[in-house]
Amino acid sequence: MIRCGVIGATGYAGSILVTLLVGHPEVEPVYLASHSYVGKRYSDIYPSMTGHCDLVLQEENLEEASTLCDVLFLALPHTLASQKVTQEILDRTVIIDLGADYRLKDVDVYESWYQCKHASKELMSQAVYGLSELHREAIRNTNLIANPGCYTTCSILTLAPLVGEGLIDPSSIIIDSASGVTGAGRSEKTANLFCEINESYKAYGVTNHRHTVEIEQELSILNRSPLFVQFTPHLVPMNRGILSTCYADLNEGVTEKEVAEAYEKWFGGEEFIRLMGSNLPETRYVHSTNSVAIGWKVDPRTKRVVALGAIDNLVKGAGGQAVQNMNIRFGLEESTGLVKWIANPL
Amino acid sequence: MIRCGVIGATGYAGSILVTLLVGHPEVEPVYLASHSYVGKRYSDIYPSMTGHCDLVLQEENLEEASTLCDVLFLALPHTLASQKVTQEILDRTVIIDLGADYRLKDVDVYESWYQCKHASKELMSQAVYGLSELHREAIRNTNLIANPGCYTTCSILTLAPLVGEGLIDPSSIIIDSASGVTGAGRSEKTANLFCEINESYKAYGVTNHRHTVEIEQELSILNRSPLFVQFTPHLVPMNRGILSTCYADLNEGVTEKEVAEAYEKWFGGEEFIRLMGSNLPETRYVHSTNSVAIGWKVDPRTKRVVALGAIDNLVKGAGGQAVQNMNIRFGLEESTGLVKWIANPL
């Protein structure tokens, strides 16, 4: 059994991770830490875990945890992971960081968009961006996996075949996304109160959301040349789910058939990607699963493609992809312990 | 592999059943029928099932289905099951009926509360009320299992130890329940439209909801004498979950300790029942699981006990308990293919 630990185990992403790990047939959670609930049992915080996970929550001590675990998941606010991870720790254990610290290869971009210093730049070269479908080989060969953001996972996968096959004008990409509220985390802010969110819809982070540069990094690689994207996230009064509606100008002469072939070529064989063609995805289609559902339409009037991708932000957008990456890293069947479908995910 | 079928496979209860059966390691779904979608693949209706369940939906033909299946689940409007089931069918296959037709032992009560004739009274003596925790032995030995209603499962289990141990005045029972909207089914009625339900709360079936007599039947058995209950259901703007808040006058001298002991005695060993004492359950604690969470408080001012039970109406209240009953009937481990917990069921 692979011994695993979660630091930041009681937040929304953390609780999904613990759920998945406790149910995973090849791993055993042996260490859980939580800033807010040190000394309590996990089942005190989440009573349904009684008998299933009664570990006592520890202080967040990465040093100690790394001596106990083969793999450690970090679900921490940004800057904290980069302050705690060391080469010594990485020599002992695999780190899968669900935060932003090791995602951006260009540290200047990180420091500028996150308005902070990066505390362990020297480790960046080992970090692999953990978008499982795009970086499997590299994930298999590193001890520092930077698990992608939720919007970014959804948006990059939705656009990858279009950019990678050179079907669209890379300067024309607009990504209009909407997320359920778990994406905002579990912190006590007025803006996150039920009555401030229920029965309303809003944009936020317009022109400056940090996931913008993460999307740009990955799409630029696929584009083999730097590109900028316009990314606008919105908040939907629901718990879970992300839908990215992506717009781009088709290159001269590109046909609907070529678009479909690109998706099939890139993702036809992926067990966690469901290609729906012109049957467009809704977030409920992937609720509680690790799947990505992608659909698209070509607009002959405007010569644009509109591509839509849906994920569960807590699963494929956080804890699920983290487990998928662990599976890849440890040579397990990639879907072990993960859900691909639910008939009618009410 | 046990060959199984579902008649009424595309409604809310049906879709949960199919989800559970497709994921169940010991059964194989071989027959699905649907009144509304004959001839379509199951994955046409629920696209996330593509590759996981592509069976073509059949006309609802119980006769034929019974020759193909070891067990048949019926998720039909009341009166239909009793018109279709015959002794011949029961000799061939196990029927687990999720509707009301075989739940009430007194056919007169059925005909009076459901305002219709019962079409197969002669089969009633074989029917077992499928509340798994109360009727395991009988379930093991019948081919006609009447799966209980959602409110009734929740309410009976919450009150059983109090009635069974004689701790309360049986004439004083008031059950105030609230359910998510999947309980109303998937039919196209104005009252079920999003905007008619969202942002509102209402009671319905006040003084005359049909689950009343089902609760009375089972509690009367435990009481060894007929009793009446006051049952009021409400509709909550959420998809899933039932909470029953049950009130009863404690018999003279009954202590809080005796109440706790009764619950422990009756359900302490049940893997799908979580006793929470004075930590009262919320419906989210059992979301997506087959578990029942029960808590209670004794009020010294009023000499009453207030007992609260929570279930997921689609799982323990419908498809999950049906699978639990199948597991019992076929001698499988009772929890096979069923979920007991989710850390944070957002």
Place this chain on the structure above:
Amino acid sequence: MIRCGVIGATGYAGSILVTLLVGHPEVEPVYLASHSYVGKRYSDIYPSMTGHCDLVLQEENLEEASTLCDVLFLALPHTLASQKVTQEILDRTVIIDLGADYRLKDVDVYESWYQCKHASKELMSQAVYGLSELHREAIRNTNLIANPGCYTTCSILTLAPLVGEGLIDPSSIIIDSASGVTGAGRSEKTANLFCEINESYKAYGVTNHRHTVEIEQELSILNRSPLFVQFTPHLVPMNRGILSTCYADLNEGVTEKEVAEAYEKWFGGEEFIRLMGSNLPETRYVHSTNSVAIGWKVDPRTKRVVALGAIDNLVKGAGGQAVQNMNIRFGLEESTGLVKWIANPL
């Protein structure tokens, strides 16, 4: 114009009050205070008020406010009002307190249920319980109006005719209520976060919610003898609305007709009470209005009456009734500035 002020103007109750007062034709808001936003304009906090209410939010200074205003509304956490109100202030201005400090005539009950000392017991004798329909005359003649709680307004009005006419056994009253989330206020607690409430339903304050004693006080007066009630509040994932489902044993021989006559006698002439008989109320029927909708059913099987009342907890349950009381106190038409109906309050 009547000069008015609100202390605690930015919470949920406060914001409804300000909305009503700004639109009220006979009053002029001249003073708004807020603990959290001193120095900001009201329209900075609520941008839609720009041009309609741009008052700068003051420190909460009741002394000073009372020199500026003819009437002062207090929307403060309990204990604060009783520490601030003095006889001098009451000699100058009318206080309408939306908190709990002056509602309970028996200070011992207050101190025991609220676990605190009452700081101005000597003023209690002047306080009038501001349930407009029951205490109009007294409200007209006091400078200290204790505006009732939300659950209590709804529950007392629903039960008043039954108790007042002696139709029910006063020891049998059970009140099962459910409220939208604005009732929990605007404070930053994990329990109030969107994802903790959405898609779930729970009870809270079981056997010990403070509104219990407020209901008992008023119903005991109508009963001309002390009574206890069983009161259980629940939380519904919606913003606004309260429904109280009230159960009581009918006295021997009481008929459905007598029940209907009692409601008609007590409330037939009330412009803010809509008697619906067996057409039971839903919370949406009174959304955004100051109305109470009441329906009832007699159960011949159990000899009980089930009476249901619905209000908007922020309007009739808080700011609306406060304005109604102000109208009464200042001799205005009682419905001035208040909404009685909306055709389809989506």
Place this chain on the structure above:
Amino acid sequence: MIRCGVIGATGYAGSILVTLLVGHPEVEPVYLASHSYVGKRYSDIYPSMTGHCDLVLQEENLEEASTLCDVLFLALPHTLASQKVTQEILDRTVIIDLGADYRLKDVDVYESWYQCKHASKELMSQAVYGLSELHREAIRNTNLIANPGCYTTCSILTLAPLVGEGLIDPSSIIIDSASGVTGAGRSEKTANLFCEINESYKAYGVTNHRHTVEIEQELSILNRSPLFVQFTPHLVPMNRGILSTCYADLNEGVTEKEVAEAYEKWFGGEEFIRLMGSNLPETRYVHSTNSVAIGWKVDPRTKRVVALGAIDNLVKGAGGQAVQNMNIRFGLEESTGLVKWIANPL
């Protein structure tokens, strides 16, 4: 008093209209018709109207209605209005049509996008597109007002200053909108059921929603040259509200200041338009009001402007703007009977 009527009075738009008209000080509703509820009182359908609007619902007879009313509102499915309106009727009464039949000046575009024949083309020349802020003068001088669609009202007003002042590349406009569910109307379809919509988010009508051509018609006028837009609507699990997130490439050298000045120039004096600059609107800011809230951001990285507009789809997007147009047409103060603000529209 102006005598008014509503045909299609019981749908969502109709019920808002009736609410507004009953409360309007200068009009008297004298005629209400409903396809589904002929012969019932309006207060039978909407009980809260008892005593406020007890008119008996008529068969939809435009001929007869026009002899009784000075102004008639039509809230009908498309094609019906154009079959019923005649020159004779227009000579007698003012028609304000909330449907699509008279909105598009180019009948070919109408017939192609709506897949039907237009039954009264000869009246088109009299029709005025009732976007109050843009066509006041023409509205004042016609008897046939085509009230705009909900998405279109929001999107056109959000983009008008940018197009009208020539600040953006007209070929680059992308409008990503999201609406509450009342926009889908009150018809009994599976897709509109609570559980199909709650906890999910989806796009619909991608590349072919009919509001596209309505937006194009009006923006082309402002552009003084035909343009195409990319318009994608989404469905949000809430009752009311529309947010349009509009993207466009800024013309070379256009500054943030010029953008702000354009909005101020066009709408600074409008009482129903609230310019919020970089404080972006949320749908709740305009809930229940006839207001439009508009904000915008210039993105220096991409040289685009992102402009966001929010309305209440049932008020400014339907019944409210219809009343605003009636006020204009009959020479009343434009805001009579309409709400401009609510402090905290929970």
